[in-house]
Amino acid sequence: MNQADGDGRVRVSLSELVALRSRVARLRLPPHDSRATRVGxxxxxxxxxxxxxxxxxxxxxxxxxxxxxxxxxxxxxxxxxxxxxxxxEGQLLIVLDQHASMRFGTRVRFKSVQAARAAALAAWYAVRAGERVGLMQFGGYAQVQRPRAGLHGALDVCGAIAKGDAAAVDQREPLSQALQHINKLQHGANRVLLISDGQSSDEAARNRLLEMMRHTAVRLLVVADALELAPIPAGHYPIEHDHQRRTLVLQSTRQRESFQQSLGAGQQRLTAMAQSLGIPVRMIDTAADPLESISALLRDNGGRR
Known part of the structure; x- marks a missing residue:
């Protein structure tokens, strides 16, 4: 689409985000009843x-x-x-984590790229269901895209995601701070979809989520890497950070368990918090197809999963 378009593995591909529209177009959405609250x-x-x-x-x-x-x-x-x-019109606000921890992946693509794909699918799903869709990015890139209807709404979200991915820096913002900002600048959104790996989650985020849930339906998609979800085999693992390549040696059981716990602590913490509050939550890894999880979260119009 342009020279800045990413490869879809370590950098977001804007052309892929736009092309995801065709996949959502083939979905069968729940029937709409104009006399009751439904999707969109x-x-x-x-x-x-x-x-x-x-x-x-x-x-x-x-x-x-x-x-x-x-x-x-x-x-x-x-x-x-x-x-x-x-x-x-209903309004969906997608909240996308752009922390440096998201730019990590050992299978297929970075978590940041997988999260971007999920966010784009959510945008296309929302506008097809008749909702306005907006975007808030936090962490390494802070930006708010006000909710907008139709094709232009989804395209605005896709463009903002690609821009955020390219411009993100190594800067930390606690999830509670981002949620506080959302509660102040919600722009009438009646639904919020949070997409994160949970590394930025903190204890104060719990009260912020409770406050949001008083007037907004909150949904959570947790993006995790395979190393965060399954036991790590012994071996040598090449790691690149700031254009420097190093080798991580994990041989003993203790080393591997400690490394996995540190990697997966964020997603476990955020998932447990959401479940304790009754927030519908789904988890995907970097090799999964996000469409099923996005569809399940967004077609749920208030019931608990």
Whole structure:
């Protein structure tokens, strides 16, 4: 798409994020009921102007004469007014972790790239379901993309993700601080999807999540590397950091267990926190297809998983 487009392994590929639209287009979304809260639509019955016809009732002084139901009036011999049910778009805010810990991976791609793919799928899913979609990035790159509807909303999110991946620096921001910022600048979002490896999670994040849950449906996708999820075989592991290559030697059982615990501490901490609060949570590794997990989280309109 452009010269700055990444390889999709260690750097985000903007062209791939945009192309993910076709995968979401093939999904079968849950049926929509305009009289109940569903994915992408919140409905409220209002007397007056609206989008969907609800019913008719006897005319009352002050009713808009442009809303008279002439057919029912003719049949009944009495004036009747049409009532409409106004629909308001739902809003999904994707919160994407851009910490340096996300730029790590031993299978297929970095966690940061996998998280970007999941965020793009969520954006395409949301706009297809009729929601506005926005993005907040925190950690190594701080940026807020206000929720926007339709194709332009998803494209804005994809572009912002690629920009954040390219510009991210090694800077730490506690998850609690990012959540506090969200609570102040939520832009009317009724759903929040947090995508993180959990390394930035802290104890104070629990109260911030509780505060958010009072008025927002929160969902969590944890991205982990294979070494964080399974016992590490003994061996020599090449590691590159700041363009310097080193070899990590893990031979003894104690060394390997200690290394795995330090790698996986963040995702275990954040997952446990979410589960204790009743937040629906899914976990994927860097080789998985995020689509199923994103679909499961976003089609859940309030129930617990």
């Amino acid at each position: 639509i919140q409905s409220s019955r209002l007397y007056g102007r609206g989008m969907d016809y609800a019913e008719s009732r006897a005319y009352q002084p002050g009713d808009d004469v442009r809303r008279l139901d002439w057919r029912l009036t003719a049949r009944s011999g009495r004036l009747h007014t049409k009532l409409f049910q106004e629909e308001r």
